Amino acid sequence: MTGKDIGQATIRDVAREADVSVASVSRVFNRLPNVRPELKERVEQAARKLHYVPHAGARNLSMARTGSIGIVLPDLHGEYFSEMLRGMEREAALHQRHLLLSNMHLDIGHGIEALRNMRGRVDGLIVMAPHLNLDDLFAQLPPGIPAVLLNCRANGLGMPELRVDNVAGAATMVRHLIDCGHRAIVHVEGPEGNVEAADRARGYAQAMEAAGLKPVILPGNFDEESGRRAVERLQAEQVDVDAIFAANDMTAIGVMVALRDLGVDVPTQVAVAGFDNIPLARLISPGLTTMAVDIADMGARGINRLVALIDGEAVPQMELRQPGLIIRTSSQLSAA
Amino acid sequence: MTGKDIGQATIRDVAREADVSVASVSRVFNRLPNVRPELKERVEQAARKLHYVPHAGARNLSMARTGSIGIVLPDLHGEYFSEMLRGMEREAALHQRHLLLSNMHLDIGHGIEALRNMRGRVDGLIVMAPHLNLDDLFAQLPPGIPAVLLNCRANGLGMPELRVDNVAGAATMVRHLIDCGHRAIVHVEGPEGNVEAADRARGYAQAMEAAGLKPVILPGNFDEESGRRAVERLQAEQVDVDAIFAANDMTAIGVMVALRDLGVDVPTQVAVAGFDNIPLARLISPGLTTMAVDIADMGARGINRLVALIDGEAVPQMELRQPGLIIRTSSQLSAA
DNA sequence: GGCCAGCTTGTAACCGGTTACAAGAATCCT
DNA sequence: AGGATTCTTGTAACCGGTTACAAGCTGGCC
Structure with a gap:
């Protein structure tokens, strides 16, 4: 009116x-x-x-179908999310779908609001919220919305999930570092309350213990800054360290930058490893050893599943993807 | 039904x-x-x-207002677009708006389709299409849609524009390289038909001529690969070169990677410079000298203007933003 | 010619909200 | 008390499409 x-x-x-x-x-x-x-x-x-x-809006209303997919992310910082979004966009375009972005900032209240706002705007949702408890989230919503969960805390919602096997991936990396001859391996963790971060820390701790080594975990936040701070702390506390395994690539990069500033050579004096294999990992020097998650592909697969779900097809309940070890220079001891 | x-x-x-x-x-x-x-x-x-x-869709229809903004981009590759998107998302969230993504791939036919599809889905558009002629594009559309153009070819459409002064920026960079003592400065251009690329090449050529130097321009494509190819070509043709000024940072990074593989030291043997100041530019080593365009801020301002336009406020017709020179290691000759 | 099948076309109800307008109830005057 | 005013509530039209259904037209066939 x-x-x-x-x-x-x-x-x-x-x-x-x-x-x-x-x-x-x-x-x-x-x-x-x-x-x-x-x-x-x-x-x-x-x-x-x-x-x-x-007028697409009118069309959507009368057809009860929007042709859009809602993407609910915690953040857009860094290459991780942008890679994922790129993969989603590519796949969505193939299916003639648009992407509607919604950033659910950190707290659950905003999350609920964001999801409610999507009703009538999209045909389905991709939810990526490693930091929230989804059961609480979806409790507030009408049931029956097609949704695919990416790297979320396990839940009893019966929605298809797509996850990276972070535990196994972290363990693989620890074994690689051990193979390279490193023993004092420190882990810089991701943010508290984040499932992915917790899983990676768990995989690290398990692999260390399995090898008879003592796990040492420093707090972190998935960003460059926290990598830098971790190095400062190691330096201040004179911790003996052969290798630093960061919870993700951005943190690892922070670690490398801080080490470079301190004049510590990577990898001869301290090895560094990350997780995610963001595009940057290959370009920085020395090249960053990391666990490759094909992020864009994850996003694309998520969209693919969701489109199938919307079209009423059967969709696997859960897919656990194994990340692959990418060995670059940052982890290699000259004498392996 | x-x-x-x-x-x-x-x-x-x-x-x-x-x-x-x-x-x-x-x-x-x-x-x-x-x-x-x-x-x-x-x-x-x-x-x-x-x-x-x-049901938001129904609400939108009866209120003739969607609360969404359509973003029409040519591509999502690389940090440039993701940075811009991040800025847009942040600003849109402030205004309680959602972002609807639409990728208009390269040709104009898809572009028109993409824009038509937006009618009734969004309240306004942000169009970024440095590679297309917008007059042709908008000719197919109903007039009167609020839209803001980002880095587009000039047009007589009377829509607010936001642009980076690429000509001046490129000239500034050339002068900086000359100040560093470089003389044989080669430019690796961006893709053909792209206004931004053309402007940067023009700024380069003008500044070179003003300094009495001969411009040498190699083709490129704004990506890492084309930087690499440019180096191969310089190598093959034995071109004498002190510095390579790439049309954007990704190309410059390709150049640096290729030089590194060839054992050519940057900056002592050849200096390198880019344009855009993507986050990566700071992290790569040596640090990349570049022209800083605050990409995220450009995106945010675009959204800001558009929201004002939608709300019927007056909006400046055109804003030309001056990029700033960021001097890092890649350009500096030891003896300046 | 008469009947039926198959097209083409139009009418009007519907999707799920918002809102102008009117009517009814409550409150406030004098 | 009676009338004016204000507040609350409901009815129904509207946003701009889609589509079930019916009606009109055409042509084929006996």
């Missing part, structure tokens, strides 16, 4: 101009076969004359 | 359950003041019981 419509042409305007019914205009625009060519031509001419463009 | 509605509660269901009219339910949900507390309570209880969540 209100609203600042500049008076754009509607389907009724076109119908009047072409002297046909709205149904016919609709049929022409939806390419239904049973329209006489002469009439079709008349409609198209009228539409062109009036600069008519169909 | 069709559609796979799982039968979620509508405003009418809530009205029936609470034994009030739909208007009252609507009033409660929109926090209008004139509702008796007892009735409000009844409505809220009914809504909770039915797990009612308002």
